[in-house]
Amino acid sequence: MEKQYKKELLKEMWQKMNLAREFENRVQWLFSMGLVHGTTHLGVGEEATAVGSILALKARDYVFGTHRGHSQAIAKGIDIDHMMAEILAKATGVCKGKGGSMHIADPDIHYFGADGVLGTSAVMCCGTALAIRKKKEEDRISVVFFGDGSSNEGAVFEAFNLASVWNLPVLFVCVNNTYGMSTPIAKVMKDTDIAKRAIPFGMPGESIDGNDVLAVYDTIQKAREYVLKEGPMLVVENTYRISGHSKSDGNLYRTKEEINAWKEKCPIKQFRSYLTSHEIFGEEELDEMVRQAKETLDHAVEFAKSSPEPDVNDIYEDVYA
Amino acid sequence: MSEITYAQAVNDAISEEMRKDETVFMLGEDIGLYCGAFGVSKGMIQEFGEERIMDTPIAEQGYVGAAVGAAMAGLRPVVELMFSDFMCVCFDELVNEAAKLRFMFGGKVKIPLVMRTASGAGTGAAAQHSQSLEACLAHFPGLKVAVPSTPYDAKGLLKTAIRDDNPVMFLEQKTLYRTKGQVPEEDYAIPFGVADVKREGGDCTIVTYGRMVQMSLEAAKRLAQEGIQAEVIDIRTLVPLDIDTIIGSVKKTKHVCIVHEAVCFGGFGGEICGQIADSEAFYYLDAPIRRLGAKSTPIPFNPKLEAETFPTVEKIYQAVRGLL
Numbered sequence: 001m002e003k004q005y006k007k008e009l010l011k012e013m014w015q016k017m018n019l020a021r022e023f024e025n026r027v028q029w030l031f032s033m034g035l036v037h038g039t040t041h042l043g044v045g046e047e048a049t050a051v052g053s054i055l056a057l058k059a060r061d062y063v064f065g066t067h068r069g070h071s072q073a074i075a076k077g078i079d080i081d082h083m084m085a086e087i088l089a090k091a092t093g094v095c096k097g098k099g100g101s102m103h104i105a106d107p108d109i110h111y112f113g114a115d116g117v118l119g120t121s122a123v124m125c126c127g128t129a130l131a132i133r134k135k136k137e138e139d140r141i142s143v144v145f146f147g148d149g150s151s152n153e154g155a156v157f158e159a160f161n162l163a164s165v166w167n168l169p170v171l172f173v174c175v176n177n178t179y180g181m182s183t184p185i186a187k188v189m190k191d192t193d194i195a196k197r198a199i200p201f202g203m204p205g206e207s208i209d210g211n212d213v214l215a216v217y218d219t220i221q222k223a224r225e226y227v228l229k230e231g232p233m234l235v236v237e238n239t240y241r242i243s244g245h246s247k248s249d250g251n252l253y254r255t256k257e258e259i260n261a262w263k264e265k266c267p268i269k270q271f272r273s274y275l276t277s278h279e280i281f282g283e284e285e286l287d288e289m290v291r292q293a294k295e296t297l298d299h300a301v302e303f304a305k306s307s308p309e310p311d312v313n314d315i316y317e318d319v320y321a
Numbered sequence: 322m323s324e325i326t327y328a329q330a331v332n333d334a335i336s337e338e339m340r341k342d343e344t345v346f347m348l349g350e351d352i353g354l355y356c357g358a359f360g361v362s363k364g365m366i367q368e369f370g371e372e373r374i375m376d377t378p379i380a381e382q383g384y385v386g387a388a389v390g391a392a393m394a395g396l397r398p399v400v401e402l403m404f405s406d407f408m409c410v411c412f413d414e415l416v417n418e419a420a421k422l423r424f425m426f427g428g429k430v431k432i433p434l435v436m437r438t439a440s441g442a443g444t445g446a447a448a449q450h451s452q453s454l455e456a457c458l459a460h461f462p463g464l465k466v467a468v469p470s471t472p473y474d475a476k477g478l479l480k481t482a483i484r485d486d487n488p489v490m491f492l493e494q495k496t497l498y499r500t501k502g503q504v505p506e507e508d509y510a511i512p513f514g515v516a517d518v519k520r521e522g523g524d525c526t527i528v529t530y531g532r533m534v535q536m537s538l539e540a541a542k543r544l545a546q547e548g549i550q551a552e553v554i555d556i557r558t559l560v561p562l563d564i565d566t567i568i569g570s571v572k573k574t575k576h577v578c579i580v581h582e583a584v585c586f587g588g589f590g591g592e593i594c595g596q597i598a599d600s601e602a603f604y605y606l607d608a609p610i611r612r613l614g615a616k617s618t619p620i621p622f623n624p625k626l627e628a629e630t631f632p633t634v635e636k637i638y639q640a641v642r643g644l645l
Contacts, residue, residue, distance in 0.1 A: 062394070093427070094427065095425060095426050095427035095429075096427035096428070097427075098424055098425060098427055099425040099426060099427065103425040103426065105425070105426045105429070105430075106426075106429065107393070107426060107429040107430045108429060112390075112393060112430075113425075113426060115418075116417070117413055117417045117418075119382075119413075120382070120386055120413055120414055120417065120418055122386075123382055123383050123384075123385075123386025123387050123389075123390065123414065124386050124387070124389050124390035124393065124414075124418065125390060126383070126386070126387040126390060127386065127387035127388060127389055127390020127391035127392070127393065127394065127398075128390045128391065128393060128394040129390075130387055130390070130391050130396075131390070131391045131394030131395060131396050132394070134344075134346070134372070134391075134396060135395075135396075142390075154382060155382045155383070155386060155413070155414075158378070158380040158382050158383030158386075159383060159386070161378055161380065161383065162377075162378065162380065162383045162384065162387055165378065317428065318423055318424045318427060318428035319423075319424050319462050319463055320423075320463065320465075320487050321423060321428075321431045321432075321433075321486035321487050
């Protein structure tokens with residue numbers, strides 16, 4: 001028998017995936033208008049990995065995101081107005097305009113943010129897990145998202161080793177979006193089955209369809225239970241980045257046909273078809289929720305645009321505690 | 322007061338803080354039964370157990386990064402990095418993460434981390450186990466940097482480091498571990514950013530820190546025999562830097578010699594020199610500012626060559642004589 005999900009959960013998944021998609025669309029648009037300073041890494045097409053994973057966690061679980069982490073921040077429950085204000089480098093930004101797209105974080109909701117240097121989040125995640133154990137906190141784990149590219153970083157291997165030898169409550173989530181910037185994984189890995197990398201560290205490793213939000217949710221829910229009871233685990237969520245790596249991406253390393261084929265496998269499209277075919281929501285109800293997501297983003301962009309710039313006199317604030 | 326070694330002073334500072342504060346713990350390579358490469362953690366695993374004196378894999382990125390994460394989650398980790406040279410392996414964790422997270426996250430996180438490490442030459446450990454890399458660390462806003470020269474300073478500064486809510490790079494001097502000094506039995510802490518005038522004098526200011534403090538004091542003694550009174554200032558912390566004490570002294574003595582063990586070229590002496598030159602003390606100078614530091618070479622193994630690389634009592638003595 002097919003698994004039944006609570007309607008509220010499915011609704012939240014739909015809403016958050018659309019919020020994440022709409023967020024990226026707006027950032028892209030703001031970029032084209034010349035309103036975004038610096039760079040940003042969009043994750044169009046990867047929404048199911050963040051939303052399916054994080055909705056399977058508890059609110060107080062620690063989450064470390066990737067540099068392509070907008071959808072992770074949104075799934076964790078960050079305030080959209082203040083996140084958009086951060087993209088526009090405003091004083092009302094979640095990081096007071098001092099971090100930008102690559103460092104969006106909100107420790108108040110246990111989201112330790114995107115990171116600009118790959119790999120290190122994994123070892124820091126072992127540290128928060130160590131704190132969970134030392135404080136004897138029940139029903140809490142520490143989760144790190146990292147990409148297929150980061151999975152070749154030495155720090156990630158050191159994190160696998162530390163988490164397993166100290167048996168820490170760490171869940172490693174590898175979002176395999178097929179390319180590290182422009183480099184296909186087959187060019188930088190002898191064996192592209194990243195889940196196997198768990199084996200020598202005595203951890204289970206599982207590889208799943210990262211575009212199927214329910215498969216992601218189910219896997220992470222079970223993985224969380226495993227981590228709480230047994231110790232660290234690796235889950236590889238296979239997906240595809242439809243958007244370019246960053247604003248400088250000319251898509252010279254992949255074909256339109258390939259991108260279009262993945263657009264067909266779009267996680268939001270797939271989920272819509274699940275929700276309608278199972279008669280959980282009608283097309284109109286889903287459209288209405290998409291419209292609401294757009295409205296939320298309208299408000300966020302307006303909020304961000306009308307927010308003040310940081311005061312130059314505060315430049316030294318937060319360098320030291 | 323009791324007379325203890327520099328290593329014991331470090332041990333006492335951590336042990337006393339660990340007894341008072343459950344969130345303080347230590348991690349590093351071979352710090353348990355082996356007591357660390359320099360014997361600093363003697364007796365600690367017996368008192369505090371494996372959960373608070375954690376032996377780590379030889380994986381500096383791993384355990385230094387984990388310490389940063391633990392600090393983010395509210396603990397107060399004290400990392401022992403066996404040799405300061407190894408910081409190059411985990412520079413990302415120290416420089417790109419520990420130093421910047423609070424700022425990047427808009428002040429919403431604290432990193433109360435202490436990175437203790439054995440620094441400096443004089444042990445025949447050659448080029449990869451003898452460096453003094455404090456200038457690199459001082460270069461990164463967000464980090465604090467302390468280099469104690471006596472057991473008293475080591476204990477008092479380390480207590481401040483552990484209680485500080487910022488990442489503190491604590492560079493212990495490996496040739497000083499066995500030196501002894503008077504240390505009070507009661508609790509005390511030395512604030513950061515307060516230089517210590519280790520010897521007063523009116524003729525020349527010697528600004529120094531770490532292993533060179535004792536050597537500067539010996540040079541000052543020789544100079545005194547010739548009627549030259551050198552003032553020896555131990556800055557104790559590079560970040561924050563007590564520039565006011567230096568400027569006040571230079572205005573009094575009109576001469577200044579800066580001495581450190583680290584390579585002179587691009588060393589912290591250049592920063593001190595620059596700050597003096599940028600200040601009103603510049604107008605008081607009767608001679609150019611003199612800097613002494615290591616030669617621009619990887620540290621050689623041969624003992625004669627090694628000794629030649631660094632400032633000596635003789636070189637400090639001659640440098641001050643040359644200024645007057």
